[in-house]
Structures are given as C-alpha cells and as structure tokens.
Amino acid sequence: MKEVPVKIQHNNEWIVVKMGIAEDRVVLPAPVSREILFRTVADIAEKKNILIITVKTDSESVYKILSVEKVLQILKKFILASCNAYRLMAYFMSPAIRGGVMIKNAQWDKGSVVVVRSGIWFISASKQICVPLNDVAAIELTKRDVQGKPADVIKIDHLESGEVTSSFVLCPLSTLQVLYNYLKDTTKSMDMKGTELDGVDQQVAMLVYSGMDSHAIENMLNIPHKQLDAVYDKILKLGLGEVVTIRREIQLTTKGVRYITDATKSQTN
Amino acid sequence: MGKILIVDDTLFMRTLLKNILFSGGHTIAGEAGDGEDGVSKYKELKPDLVTMDIVMPKMNGIEALKAIKEFDPAAKVIMCTAVGQEQMVKLAIKTGAKGYIIKPFQAPKVLEEVKSVLTS
Numbered sequence: 001m002k003e004v005p006v007k008i009q010h011n012n013e014w015i016v017v018k019m020g021i022a023e024d025r026v027v028l029p030a031p032v033s034r035e036i037l038f039r040t041v042a043d044i045a046e047k048k049n050i051l052i053i054t055v056k057t058d059s060e061s062v063y064k065i066l067s068v069e070k071v072l073q074i075l076k077k078f079i080l081a082s083c084n085a086y087r088l089m090a091y092f093m094s095p096a097i098r099g100g101v102m103i104k105n106a107q108w109d110k111g112s113v114v115v116v117r118s119g120i121w122f123i124s125a126s127k128q129i130c131v132p133l134n135d136v137a138a139i140e141l142t143k144r145d146v147q148g149k150p151a152d153v154i155k156i157d158h159l160e161s162g163e164v165t166s167s168f169v170l171c172p173l174s175t176l177q178v179l180y181n182y183l184k185d186t187t188k189s190m191d192m193k194g195t196e197l198d199g200v201d202q203q204v205a206m207l208v209y210s211g212m213d214s215h216a217i218e219n220m221l222n223i224p225h226k227q228l229d230a231v232y233d234k235i236l237k238l239g240l241g242e243v244v245t246i247r248r249e250i251q252l253t254t255k256g257v258r259y260i261t262d263a264t265k266s267q268t269n
Numbered sequence: 270m271g272k273i274l275i276v277d278d279t280l281f282m283r284t285l286l287k288n289i290l291f292s293g294g295h296t297i298a299g300e301a302g303d304g305e306d307g308v309s310k311y312k313e314l315k316p317d318l319v320t321m322d323i324v325m326p327k328m329n330g331i332e333a334l335k336a337i338k339e340f341d342p343a344a345k346v347i348m349c350t351a352v353g354q355e356q357m358v359k360l361a362i363k364t365g366a367k368g369y370i371i372k373p374f375q376a377p378k379v380l381e382e383v384k385s386v387l388t389s
Binding site for chain 2: 097098099100101102145163164203206207209210211212216220
C-alpha cells in the first residue's frame with residue numbers, strides 16, 4: 001500500500017494525514033481512523049482540487065480530500081473502477097461542441113462512462129471528466145458520422161462555466177438505449193412538456209441563451225420592457241433562469257436638472 | 270473585423286446573428302433569406318465571410334455554398350446548422366465550408382469561430 005500526504009476535512013478543519021492507497025481501499029490514519037472500501041463508495045464528485053466521496057455502509061459519511069492532481073487522479077481511477085455506479089465501456093467525445101461551435105480536432109476516446117449519484121464521469125487513459133447531473137441541460141439519442149458512417153450516439157448537453165457544452169457517447173445500440181433510459185430517468189426532474197413558453201417567450205429565452213442583454217432583446221424583438229419583464233418572470237417561475245443583475249431606470253429630480261443645466265452652460269461658455 | 274453576409278431564412282436568426290456580429294465589431298455586408306438570394310448577394314457584395322443556414326427554401330445552404338465556391342474558390346463560408354443535422358456538416362466541409370456553428374449558439378463562441386475563419 002502506497003502512502004501519500006493529503007488534506008482531509010475532519011470536524012470542520014483541514015488536517016494533513018498520510019493516506020494509504022490500495023487498489024480496493026484507502027486507509028485514513030488517526031485522528032480520522034477509517035478504512036474506505038471503494039465498493040462502498042456511493043458517490044464521487046470533484047470541486048476544483050477537492051474530491052468529495054460519499055461512503056454508504058450502515059449509514060452515509062462524506063469525506064472531503066484535498067491533494068495534488070496526480071494523487072487525485074489515481075484515487076479517482078481506483079474509485080470509479082469499483083464504486084457503486086452504473087458503468088459501461090464506451091467511446092466518448094467530451095467536449096465535442098462548445099457554445100454551438102464544434103471543437104476542432106475533438107476525438108473519440110476509448111474508455112468508460114460511469115454514472116454516479118451526482119454526475120456522469122468520462123474516463124479514459126488520459127481523461128477524467130465529470131459532468132454534474134445538475135448541469136445536464138439535455139440528453140438526446142441521435143446519429144453522428146463516425147468513420148464516414150452514421151452511428152447512434154447519446155448527446156449530452158451540459159453547462160460548463162456558463163457555456164453550453166455537448167459530449168457524445170458511442171457504444172452498441174442496445175447498451176446505448178439502456179444508458180439513455182438510465183440518464184433520462186436520473187435527470188427526470190429537469191424534463192418539461194415544451195408548452196410552458198409561447199413564441200415570444202421562447203425567442204426571449206433563445207436570446208438570453210445567445211448572450212443578449214435586456215436592452216438588446218427589447219430592440220431585437222421590438223417589445224417594451226414591461227413585456228420583457230413579464231417574460232422574465234415566467235422564465236424565473238419555471239426555474240429556467242436566474243437573476244444575475246438588476247438594472248435600474250431613473251429620472252432626474254429638479255436638483256439633477258439644475259445640475260445638468262449648469263454643467264451644459266459651463267461646457268458651452 | 271470583417272464584412273459579413275448573413276444567409277438564413279428566419280428573420281429572427283438573421284437579427285440575432287447581426288447583433289452578435291455587430292457586438293464583435295464586424296460590419297454586415299447584407300442579408301439574404303434563401304440560398305438563391307445568398308449567391309446573388311455574394312456576387313454583388315463580395316463579403317469577407319458568409320454565415321450560411323443549411324435548411325432554406327429555393328436553394329439550400331449546401332447548394333448555395335457550391336455555387337459560391339464555383340464563383341469564388343477562396344470564399345469563406347461558415348455553415349449554421351440545427352442540432353441533429355451534424356451529418357450535413359461533413360458534406361459542407363467537403364464542399365468547402367471553412368467552419369460551422371450549431372444552433373442554438375452562444376455569442377462569444379460565434380465570434381471566436383468567425384475570427385478564426387477570417388484569419389485563416
């Protein structure tokens with residue numbers, strides 16, 4: 001068993017310990033004093049360089065481990081190979097499209113797709129990519145040209161630093177269908193009927209997606225700001241958007257008018 | 270910065286692209302609502318770049334791309350396709366498209382693609 005120094009959160013404090021890593025477990029010495037078998041890991045997530053591991057035995061415990069990329073990579077590789085998850089061998093391309101633009105030289109990686117409680121992991125010899133399920137915007141069974149022939153793939157749209165990114169998974173159709181159903185079921189809470197927004201509402205949503213601000217949207221669709229506000233309310237109520245900035249419109253008081261009048265005079269004199 | 274011709278059959282998408290391109294400092298050479306009009310506007314305006322929708326009435330984007338490339342082999346054309354039409358992209362690239370964007374798109378990425386094609 002190899003030992004590596006890591007920081008682990010214990011009683012709300014980060015402490016340094018020498019963690020033992022084997023292929024099927026990690027050993028956390030005192031004061032944590034815990035052995036984690038990877039097959040008992042129910043969830044694994046990553047935030048920057050912190051690995052969040054949820055272990056389920058009789059009860060659930062969450063461990064936060066902070067270390068250098070190399071150590072975390074080994075840990076992720078071992079955990080994702082053995083943890084309690086939906087796992088399949090597949091080819092994947094992630095990311096393939098970013099913000100509507102296909103990524104040049106994006107290639108198919110041979111590896112596995114591991115779906116845990118909080119996310120979808122794409123794992124290959126050189127990549128460990130996690131797409132949190134909360135960031136999944138759409139899942140679609142579609143076709144894509146692979147070596148000149150159309151092949152069935154799953155397209156997963158997800159948000160990555162505010163950008164809509166698409167990834168593809170390629171494997172035999174029967175397996176693909178199972179994965180698709182599993183992913184659809186896991187992200188069911190995000191499904192909508194498609195009738196919640198009318199024509200103008202959809203155009204507003206599309207313009208927000210494209211990065212237009214309120215002023216540009218009003219001009220483009222030729223609608224007053226009250227109407228746009230009403231559409232925003234609808235979008236917010238449906239949970240399709242969130243407020244990032246509140247802009248104010250003001251009018252000048254008498255004092256303000258006087259100030260401007262004086263300022264104009266001093267400029268023209 | 271370039272002089273750009275937008276070819277798309279929906280006014281909404283043309284206006285959206287126009288806004289995005291304006292915000293990136295580009296000039297709009299013109300607009301066309303179908304492939305046929307796109308080809309004649311290209312010959313007339315000689316833009317630095319064309320954004321071309323694929324599914325359009327009269328003449329589709331691929332046919333229009335072919336006609337533009339016959340007229341000007343150095344023409345720079347970016348294809349705009351909807352999700353699910355990615356297979357068309359390969360055909361467009363074979364025909365001479367320099368880039369492609371997939372609807373719905375995000376402004377910064379469109380501007381990056383336009384810049385990369387203009388400087389290629």
